[in-house]
Amino acid sequence: MGEKTAPWYKEISRYQWKTLSVAVTGYALDAMDFLLYSTVIMLIISEFGITPGFAGLISSASLMAAVLGGYLFGVLSDFIGRSKALYITVIIYSIGTFMSGFSQDATQLLMWRILLGLGMGGEWGAGMALVNETWPSKHRMKAIGFVQAGWPIGYLVAVIISSIVVPHLGWRGLFMLGVVPAIIVGIMRLKMPEPPSWIETKKSEKINPVELFHRKYIKRTFILTLFTTGGLFGYYAGGTWLPTMIKGPAEEGGFASPELVLPLMLVMNMLGIISFPLYGYLVDRFGNQKSVISLCGITCAIGMGIMAFAGSNIGMLTIGLIMIGLFEAFFVSYGVTISESYPTRIRGTALGFVFNTGRLIGGQAPVMVGMLAITMGLSKAMIIGSAGFILVALVSLILPQRNLEQVESVSNDIQSHPKEAQI
Template sequence: MDINVKTSQGSTGVIQPASAEAEGDTTSVAYRWKVLIASVMGYAMDGLDMLILSFVMAAIMSTFGLSLAEGGFVATVTLFGAVIGGYAFGIMADYYGRVKVFSLTILIFSVFTGLTAFASNLTELNIYRFLAGLGLGGEFGIGMTLVTETWPKEKRARVTGGVAIGWQLGVVLAAVVSAWVLPTYGWRAVFLVGALPALFAAWSRYGLAEPPIWVARNELRKRLKAKVKNNEPLTEEEMATYKETNKFPLLHLFANKRISTTTFGLTVMTSVQNMGYYGIMIWLPTILMQKHGLTLTKTSTWMIATVIGMMLGITVFGYIADKLGRRPAYISFQLMSAVCVWIYSGLSDPMHLLIGGAILGFFCNGMMAGYGALLSENYSTDARSTAENFIFNTGRAVGGLAPVLIGMLAAKYTLSGALALLAFIYIAAAINVYFLIPETKDKELIN
């Protein structure tokens, strides 16, 4: 049954699933695809901005005379802004609506990404990057929430996988923009051009209606608030619903022992996901050039092959998660990621490294397809966007430490050996899923 709700005519105002006959325009195929496209575009802007920074970092450091530490802090402050923005905008989307807040995040991103081009010193640069990060942080969770609340449950993992592919499209776009613009016009022009796709993303949201499940829940919340304000008596059921709908969204994630355990388990999953991604994408090119002597051109070819592998992995994972279940999909991909990372750290032949990179990307980042669905299915409409952004951005914050930790271990041992330790982290993640994460395949979204 499609994800849709209507409010019953009873006095309690309890939300019940809507029938197919009651479905309005917001359940049409055209509406669903518009929601999906808008969400894909939003997450593509996330990937575009984060990767543009890596491509132009050397030029920025040259312009402002920055040290490696100062240059690294520019990236860190962007990530810090994304984490804070993810928390804040996730909560706002549960209170004020997914589409409204989604549009606000893209506006903030586009304005401050553009202003980055006009930074005259390091302080201004960091301020603009932090503020752009705020907008970026809200994209993942709100976009995923929109998609899961509008598409049928039997396609949930596949469509959230489509949103996840948006990041990879942003990575490709960042590479293209940087290659074409940077040599001729400089890094400032790259940020100006990088802000333009955000305008298209904003346009894709124009006229988009809020998901019916959120609209019905919001109307119920307002109706009960009005009764309380007018001193009208509430039934026991209405009082329970009133308290539930007015609870601070973040508290829903820790409402009882079972939910708290699930929240912890999901946070571990997203942390490992981000540790693997940042660890692999930041350090493997260095390994290829330093240990194996690959040129920059060959390393770029490796990057392209790895990104293609990631996109294929996301597509396949979404299909498996919808057909076989979330737990089997995650456990199998996490165990295969452990095997692939371990084997890859010992490869030396250039062709093996190229093919292995694609396989590595297939399993390690293919899991991105399932997070939007899995997070949505474990929390109610009152806190769904909060859960998506809080859990994933907490994982992003933890995962952002991976490059530093791997660098520290590499200084004491070897870079390949340090990276191989990710294999044990993936095994721990699989154990975490087995014991802490419930199966939610074909589950109706919680009102």
């Protein structure tokens, strides 16, 4: 009989688990702060007397600010470090959410949501770089699967907190709770060392963000940006308006079923929490990433179509939600594929640019849905999200091959020389 192989998690060091926990928590709370708005759109429309189109604009403005924040903090993380950049972004988006609760009109709310977006945009790239540069290649997709699961966790927390807090404190009290992430992540961030690979690069190599657009990298930058654009367009087209569609009146394309918001969001996001790590495990175990991404994109497109044309059929709506909840797991490949396509010296810049340019274009989806909803009804307007998922399926066929050597972890060094890893 051969020797038993130790479980994969036994190979992971304490430091690696710590970087993962910080990244997961930061991303989950990032999602929570952003998606709290989606749960109270109708209350804000009613109080401020704005149109659905302007309400969508507020959401899109956060996403546009996230683009700027992603660009800025992506570059900054290459210069000052992944952990430091992550901490700063969490502080910014927490302040933006907290101050949203004091808004006296829609313009003030728009301003604070823009501040939130600045922090939100930078958090993803810093967290992804931190995990990719500390976890070994053979377990990297699993690790990023856990990080990406932070988004549905945050979505779920947003829906649950909203259902508990809003009846007692209103939407303002809900936003004021957004200061909690700064406290939680601030405590977790204490004494968090930077990745050894970043430290060595910082000492020996010149950081030049413009290198991202040099001839050597421009083709992959373009392809990866198309990849992120498709997925984010599809996700934002549905995710931003979904609670409103379920609660909204039937004559406006809604389901007039506010009591179903919580259970349906629970189903969709619980599936995401399961499917993201599962996706990471399967790709690490069996490879064949391109085929899996293509399958996921096509399935999400079909799920969006079923959801959009479900009419008053709650069963069809649920089927569509389940399909998207299970197969949106291709988002896991964003963090790993982008990271492995660039050297350490420009990895933060690449993550920030590629993902947030996808946000820039995909972030137009909430406004487009809001505008189309005036003539088509809200549920049918969401069909435009299918186009984004189809783009994902097509681009997956030409994605760069994984370059595992590009981000080889040197995290073992931190176990024997922990003080040298702090900067």
